[in-house]
Amino acid sequence: MLAIALVLVVTSVSGGHDSGDQYRLAAVVLALVIGAISWFFTRWRVEDGVLRIDRGLFRKSSERFPLHQIQAIDTVRPGLARLLGLAELRIRMAGASGSSGRLAYLKAPHADVLRARLLALAHGVDEAAPAPPEHQLLQVPPARLVVSMLISGPGLLVELLIAAVVGVALLYPSAVGPVVGGGAASILGAVGALWQRLNGEYRMTLAEAPDGLRLRAGLVETSAETIPHGRVQALRMIEPLTWRPFGWVRVEVDVAGKGLKGHQNSPQRRAGRALLPVGNRKQASWLIERVLPGVPVLRTPAPARARWKSPLRYRHLSWASNGGYAITTGGRLRRVTDWVPLAKVQSIRRVEGPLQRRLGLASIHLDTAGRHIYAVARDRDRDEVAHLMASLPRDCRAARRSAG
Amino acid sequence: MTNLSGVGDDIVWQHSSPRLQTLRQCQVALLGLGALVVAVGVPVVLGQVPLGVALGAGVVVCSFVASQLMSRRVRAWGFAERDEDLLVRRGVMFKRLAVIPYGRMQYLEVTAGPFERTVGLSTVQMHTAAAASDARIPGLPTAEANRLRDQLTQLGEHQATGL
Numbered sequence: 001m002l003a004i005a006l007v008l009v010v011t012s013v014s015g016g017h018d019s020g021d022q023y024r025l026a027a028v029v030l031a032l033v034i035g036a037i038s039w040f041f042t043r044w045r046v047e048d049g050v051l052r053i054d055r056g057l058f059r060k061s062s063e064r065f066p067l068h069q070i071q072a073i074d075t076v077r078p079g080l081a082r083l084l085g086l087a088e089l090r091i092r093m094a095g096a097s098g099s100s101g102r103l104a105y106l107k108a109p110h111a112d113v114l115r116a117r118l119l120a121l122a123h124g125v126d127e128a129a130p131a132p133p134e135h136q137l138l139q140v141p142p143a144r145l146v147v148s149m150l151i152s153g154p155g156l157l158v159e160l161l162i163a164a165v166v167g168v169a170l171l172y173p174s175a176v177g178p179v180v181g182g183g184a185a186s187i188l189g190a191v192g193a194l195w196q197r198l199n200g201e202y203r204m205t206l207a208e209a210p211d212g213l214r215l216r217a218g219l220v221e222t223s224a225e226t227i228p229h230g231r232v233q234a235l236r237m238i239e240p241l242t243w244r245p246f247g248w249v250r251v252e253v254d255v256a257g258k259g260l261k262g263h264q265n266s267p268q269r270r271a272g273r274a275l276l277p278v279g280n281r282k283q284a285s286w287l288i289e290r291v292l293p294g295v296p297v298l299r300t301p302a303p304a305r306a307r308w309k310s311p312l313r314y315r316h317l318s319w320a321s322n323g324g325y326a327i328t329t330g331g332r333l334r335r336v337t338d339w340v341p342l343a344k345v346q347s348i349r350r351v352e353g354p355l356q357r358r359l360g361l362a363s364i365h366l367d368t369a370g371r372h373i374y375a376v377a378r379d380r381d382r383d384e385v386a387h388l389m390a391s392l393p394r395d396c397r398a399a400r401r402s403a404g
Numbered sequence: 405m406t407n408l409s410g411v412g413d414d415i416v417w418q419h420s421s422p423r424l425q426t427l428r429q430c431q432v433a434l435l436g437l438g439a440l441v442v443a444v445g446v447p448v449v450l451g452q453v454p455l456g457v458a459l460g461a462g463v464v465v466c467s468f469v470a471s472q473l474m475s476r477r478v479r480a481w482g483f484a485e486r487d488e489d490l491l492v493r494r495g496v497m498f499k500r501l502a503v504i505p506y507g508r509m510q511y512l513e514v515t516a517g518p519f520e521r522t523v524g525l526s527t528v529q530m531h532t533a534a535a536a537s538d539a540r541i542p543g544l545p546t547a548e549a550n551r552l553r554d555q556l557t558q559l560g561e562h563q564a565t566g567l
Contacts, residue, residue, distance in 0.1 A: 256533070346508045346534035350501040357499070369533035393489055393503050400507065 039105055051091070051118065053101055065101050069094045070122040072211055072226035073115045077108070079220035087111040091118070092226075119211065134207040134214055138287070140277055142203050144248075148278040149194060151242045153334075158190045201277035206287070213291065215275070227275075230403070231255050232291060233370035235275070235339040237284055238331075249284045251276035253291070254370025292339055296322040299329065305359045306379035319377040321392075324399055326366055328375045338375040340366050343399035348392055350385060364388060415491065417482035423523045424543025425478045431519065432474050436467030483541050488563070490530070490556065492539040502539045507563035508532045512553045516546065528552055 042055040051065040074090040081087065087108040091101040106114065120126065149155045165183040169176045202219035212228035233254045243249070253275045276287055288295065302317035310317065312332045320327045321342070329337045345366050352362040362385040366375040380388075443463045447456035476496050484491040489505040509530055516526040520542075526549035527542040544552065 346532040347505075347537040347539070348503040349536075350499075352499045354497050365536065367532070367534035367536045371535075374536060389501070389503065393505065397488060397505065400505075 042104065044103055046118075046121065049121075051101070053103065063101055065091055065093060067118070067122045068124075070118065071228045071231070073118060074226060075111060075115060075224040077218070077222045081105060082220075082222065089115055092228075123211075132210045134209045137206045137208055137213075137290070138276075138279070138283055139206070140201070140204045140279060144278055145198065145201060145204075148243060148246075148248055149198060152240060153242065154190060154194060156242065158187060158194060161187050161190065201274055204274070204277055206275070208290075213275075227253065227255055232341070233344045233368040234341075234373040234375065235288060235292060236373045237288070237337040237339075239335040239337075241333045243278070247280050248278050249276075249281055250274060250278055251284050251287060252373065254368065254373045256369050288339065292325060292341060294322070295325050295339060296320045296327060299327060302379045303361070303381045305381075306361055308359055309355050309361065309379055314379075317378050319380060321388075321395070323395060326375060326377075326392075328366075328377045330376065330378055338373055340368055340373075340375045341399065341403075342392075342396045343403040344368050345392075345396045348389070348396070350389055352382075361385075364392070366392075415484045415486075417484050417493070420478060420481050420541070420543030421525060421545050421548075423545075424520075424525055425475065427519060427523050427525070427543070428474045428478050429471055432467060432471045436463060436470070439463045439467070478543070481542065485555075490539070492530075492541060494540075502537065504530055504532060504537060504539055505563070506556065506559040509556060509560040512556055512560075514546075514549045514553050526550075528556075530556070 037057055038055065041057045042053065044051065044053045046052070046067070049067045051067060051070070052062065053065070054060065054062045070091055071094040072092045074092065075087055076090060077087045085108050086105045088105055089103040089111055091103070093100065103111075103114075150159070161183060165180060165187065168179045172179075199219045199221060200223075201217050204215060204217040207214045207216070209226065212226045212231075214224060214226050216222070216224045233256055235254075236252045238250045238252065239248075240250070251274070253273050255273065275291070276284055279287075297320075299318040299320040302314060302319075306317060307314045313330055316329055316331055316335050318327075318329045324342055326340045326342060326345075327337065328340075329335065346369055347367045349365040349367065350362055351365060356362055356379065360382045361379045362382055363379060364377040364385060366377075368374065377388075440460055440463045443459035444456045447453070447459060473496070477494075480494055480496050480499075482493045488507075489503050490509075491501065491503055493499070493501045510533055511531050513529040513531070514526050515529060520526060524546055525543045526546045527540055528544060528549050529541075530539040531537065541549075541552070
């Protein structure tokens with residue numbers, strides 16, 4: 001709400017049409033008033049093991065969250081709220097849909113205390129007991145994040161665009177107007193996406209908490225999110241081409257439930273939640289071993305015939321599975337490695353295209369409940385696939401039984 | 405038909421009702437007829453009779469080919485109920501085989517489009533928590549579709565596990 005109001009103010013200031021100004025001002029004031037009313041009329045209470053949140057003046061809503069189903073509580077502090085010393089609590093529930101409740105804008109220390117109390121109640125521990133301490137695992141230095149973004153694919157693209165616009169401006173000063181106008185829009189869009197990513201991953205700190213992994217990050221908007229144990233649907237490690245000289249990799253995670261941040265268009269929804277925005281291989285493998293203990297190490301590459309079908313990525317294709325996990329690798333310019341716990345597999349699909357049929361190959365897709373990460377064992381030998389289609393359902397079933 | 409096994413050669417595949425084949429062939433024929441009318445009619449009205457005849461012949465050939473492809477496609481749909489999961493196979497060029505454990509089925513839909521309804525057929529569609537699971541069984545008699553849905557729902561509830 002406040003963000004919308006700010007955007008309106010900024011655009012009205014830069015617009016420059018006099019007659020529209022008072023309408024824009026009225027819209028800003030209206031947005032602020034609506035936001036204030038919504039905040040003022042939000043009430044919450046804990047009764048009978050249920051957290052109840054009532055909100056709204058004209059359109060009332062009353063939500064109930066059973067305490068024992070609370071799985072994690074995230075703390076989010078948007079930029080403006082930070083200035084005012086406020087914080088927002090997002091409550092994430094167990095269950096297939098993973099619905100979430102929001103308690104917007106409490107005073108920051110009060111929010112921490114409330115979070116500790118709610119979690120204590122959820123776990124059936126005495127409210128007054130102090131929260132168990134977190135154990136910090138690793139931290140991503142901001143300099144490394146900035147450098148990695150500058151040399152990443154989207155970063156290089158933005159730099160190229162800016163260089164092109166500047167070059168045109170210098171060489172053909174008369175053509176500056178339309179070129180800058182056209183280029184500026186796309187540059188602003190790309191820069192905005194990069195900024196969102198920077199903001200979401202700045203100074204990320206990973207800590208081990210009793211209820212899961214705790215991720216703290218943020219530049220303007222800070223957030224502290226919890227990834228509960230056992231909700232990880234899939235893990236992905238990405239090695240972009242431009243990062244390989246530095247030996248940097250990126251680790252993303254898919255967690256069951258609604259989007260963690262609630263941004264609709266942010267690149268994070270497209271790219272997946274970053275567990276390790278940038279780090280070296282040692283950190284990544286240590287982290288993966290921590291989140292998914294017992295992953296297989298040896299991998300079998302694709303048969304040589306696959307070169308005819310996927311010449312560019314043939315070298316990077318491989319697959320492995322033991323009783324608990326499956327690993328697939330692939331990717332052309334950016335090597336991608338996916339880990340899927342077999343207990344989380346939703347369905348298994350075998351796909352065989354005409355070229356694959358001629359070469360005696362097939363691919364296996366392992367579908368998970370996550371939004372971004374999908375594991376594909378590409379271009380495996382047909383007999384191997386036949387064997388896997390018989391054994392994988394059994395293994396997944398066994399993994400489900402032993403996990404749940 | 406190419407052997408799609410690998411999940412065991414003792415699978416008993418069930419297929420869609422033969423009425424689905426008839427329905428699809430009728431749809432192809434109707435589309436072909438419409439295309440024929442346009443392909444022949446428009447040039448003839450504009451005075452180019454040879455062009456109209458050539459286009460019409462082309463449409464007839466295409467319709468024949470489409471009808472053959474459609475026939476193979478309908479025959480390639482199959483499903484099998486096993487103890488713990490459901491197998492669905494489809495596709496001629498891109499052969500696909502999906503294994504969906506009963507415990508992972510979140511909900512099942514029985515839908516029937518207007519054409520399917522005229523011949524008393526329905527489609528059963530299965531959903532899991534993954535968006536990519538796209539198992540559909542078209543062309544089942546409506547009573548059979550409802551029975552399958554109820555049975556799968558019950559099996560799903562018994563074997564459901566959390567995310």
